[in-house]
Amino acid sequence: MTIVTIEQRSREAAMTRQREQPPKSGGILIRGLGKTFDGNQRVEALLAVDLAVRQGEFLCIVGPSGCGKTTLLRILAGLEQPTAGSVEFDIQRDDRPLQSMVFQEQSVFPWLTVLDNVAFGLTVRGVARREREKIARGYLTKLGLDHFARAYPRQLSGGMRQRVNLARAFANDPAILLMDEPLASLDEQTKMLVQEDLLRLWEGSSKTVIFITHSLDEAIVLGDRVAVMSHRPARIKVAYEISLPRPRNALELRNNPDFIVARAQVWDALREEVLSADAAIEPSHG
Amino acid sequence: MAESQLRSANQVSGTRARRSSRREFGARAPLERLVSVGSPIVLLIAWEIAARLHWIDVRILPAPTVVVATIIDLFRNADLAGDTWATIERFLMGMAVGTIPGVFVGLTMGLFRWVGIVLNPIFALFYNVPRIALFPLVLILVGLNDTSNILMIALGPFFTMLITSMGAVMNVEPIYRDVARNFNARPRHLYLMVTLPAITPALMDGLRLSVGLGLLGTIAVEFLVADNGLGHLIWNSWQVLSLKQSMAGLVVAAVVGWFFYGSLALLERVVMPWQRRTTFV
Numbered sequence: 001m002t003i004v005t006i007e008q009r010s011r012e013a014a015m016t017r018q019r020e021q022p023p024k025s026g027g028i029l030i031r032g033l034g035k036t037f038d039g040n041q042r043v044e045a046l047l048a049v050d051l052a053v054r055q056g057e058f059l060c061i062v063g064p065s066g067c068g069k070t071t072l073l074r075i076l077a078g079l080e081q082p083t084a085g086s087v088e089f090d091i092q093r094d095d096r097p098l099q100s101m102v103f104q105e106q107s108v109f110p111w112l113t114v115l116d117n118v119a120f121g122l123t124v125r126g127v128a129r130r131e132r133e134k135i136a137r138g139y140l141t142k143l144g145l146d147h148f149a150r151a152y153p154r155q156l157s158g159g160m161r162q163r164v165n166l167a168r169a170f171a172n173d174p175a176i177l178l179m180d181e182p183l184a185s186l187d188e189q190t191k192m193l194v195q196e197d198l199l200r201l202w203e204g205s206s207k208t209v210i211f212i213t214h215s216l217d218e219a220i221v222l223g224d225r226v227a228v229m230s231h232r233p234a235r236i237k238v239a240y241e242i243s244l245p246r247p248r249n250a251l252e253l254r255n256n257p258d259f260i261v262a263r264a265q266v267w268d269a270l271r272e273e274v275l276s277a278d279a280a281i282e283p284s285h286g
Numbered sequence: 287m288a289e290s291q292l293r294s295a296n297q298v299s300g301t302r303a304r305r306s307s308r309r310e311f312g313a314r315a316p317l318e319r320l321v322s323v324g325s326p327i328v329l330l331i332a333w334e335i336a337a338r339l340h341w342i343d344v345r346i347l348p349a350p351t352v353v354v355a356t357i358i359d360l361f362r363n364a365d366l367a368g369d370t371w372a373t374i375e376r377f378l379m380g381m382a383v384g385t386i387p388g389v390f391v392g393l394t395m396g397l398f399r400w401v402g403i404v405l406n407p408i409f410a411l412f413y414n415v416p417r418i419a420l421f422p423l424v425l426i427l428v429g430l431n432d433t434s435n436i437l438m439i440a441l442g443p444f445f446t447m448l449i450t451s452m453g454a455v456m457n458v459e460p461i462y463r464d465v466a467r468n469f470n471a472r473p474r475h476l477y478l479m480v481t482l483p484a485i486t487p488a489l490m491d492g493l494r495l496s497v498g499l500g501l502l503g504t505i506a507v508e509f510l511v512a513d514n515g516l517g518h519l520i521w522n523s524w525q526v527l528s529l530k531q532s533m534a535g536l537v538v539a540a541v542v543g544w545f546f547y548g549s550l551a552l553l554e555r556v557v558m559p560w561q562r563r564t565t566f567v
Binding site for chain 1: 459461462464465466467468469470471472475479480483484486558559560561
């Protein structure tokens with residue numbers, strides 16, 4: 001675990017610090033990141049995104065729908081190329097992968113067993129069968145999926161499938177986890193249970209997480225910091241420190257007065273963006 | 287934990303529900319099954335009666351019992367077993383030489399845009415040439431031997447699997463490729479662990495078409511150049527106007543076809559354990 005210094009708590013301070021010396025393991029420095037899609041219609045998805053992500057931090061990003069959150073994450077995941085700006089990852093990593101993504105929707109391979117799905121990253125990296133199955137089984141145990149190691153995803157509930165999805169990314173043991181609304185498709189009760197599983201996995205891991213969500217509650221329950229994105233073309237509008245104590249309990253936290261204060265604060269910032277996003281859309285509709 | 291226990295209970299009841307729905311279908315089935323088995327039998331009996339009463343010319347269309355007797359006779363006194371085996375061997379070789387490269391090339395064309403752009407027009411050109419018309423050319427290039435026969439047989443399955451797999455790759459949910467890319471999957475894994483299983487259902491359909499085309503190719507090639515095999519038997523018997531024998535060869539060829547077509551349902555269960563699909567053979 002890393003102790004976060006006071007200087008790093010302010011975004012600007014963190015950036016100046018990191019310009020002087022390379023960021024620590026698992027840190028990310030995003031500078032002036034832009035992405036324009038050239039199709040039939042030119043779409044400016046991202047406009048000069050500046051963001052310093054601290055090592056070991058759980059950073060949640062919220063923003064109006066369609067604002068480019070996913071685009072930002074896909075650039076970090078290496079699935080899209082930016083058209084402007086730069087992303088600096090920490091370079092100090094041994095044989096561990098830099099980042100793994102937890103995708104939204106159904107990204108668990110239906111044709112692989114639960115165990116093979118969780119071990120996918122390790123298989124691809126050439127880890128021997130016994131070793132990778134040991135690691136994968138470890139995560140299945142932590143998530144209560146022991147008995148389903150040999151089952152196929154279609155035999156599981158939605159919540160269990162998303163646990164497999166999480167386990168697949170954790171088992172790959174990357175320095176950074178990128179999560180693209182992984183719990184969006186779950187019902188409220190299941191979502192809370194999986195949130196707790198996620199917190200439990202992460203709290204012992206010292207991994208940096210960037211978690212995209214459209215749910216304010218989820219962002220505050222999970223995050224050390226919640227960044228609000230503006231509507232398209234997106235930039236980071238503001239980032240709030242969430243100083244709620246850890247380990248957190250997803251259900252109890254929702255009644256914590258600090259939670260409610262934080263929620264109101266973030267909502268104020270987000271509300272303007274949602275409203276201006278709606279205003280921007282209206283003319284084209286009528 | 288509680289949730290997973292609950293789920294396992296659900297799962298059990300789920301399979302039970304699926305089974306019982308199958309039983310429901312089974313309960314409705316006896317009459318349907320009786321009719322579906324019965325209708326060809328009625329046709330055969332009608333044919334037999336018509337032949338015995340000489341309503342039809344038995345020199346052209348011998349009775350079913352005569353055909354069966356001829357088959358038995360040919361197995362005993364001629365080399366029908368050898369002919370059948372020769373046909374099966376050519377068919378299987380042709381299928382292997384056609385389908386495996388077909389799937390591989392189709393996958394590659396679907397996965398890599400530029401490979402598709404380069405190869406697509408070439409294959410489109412060849413695909414539209416009537417394949418049997420290529421036979422003389424193949425014979426000159428490869429020689430008058432079984433290798434050219436097998437190449438000819440392979441062409442139909444090759445193009446079928448190529449087109450099926452290329453199309454199927456393009457329809458694979460992009461998220462699976464994103465996962466593979468994000469985990470830095472090497473080509474080996476992209477092919478074997480992600481894309482190939484993703485398109486297996488489509489490949490099974492392609493195989494069904496390929497079996498028919500492969501058998502067609504086998505018989506056609508045997509008509510033309512082979513000196514054994516069922517095609518040779520059928521054609522040769524017809525040329526000496528022994529329609530009994532020709533008919534016997536036809537029936538055995540049909541049985542071979544049914545056998546391979548039917549075994550695909552079995553193959554489907556083996557290669558897609560994650561998916562039980564109802565197929566009506």
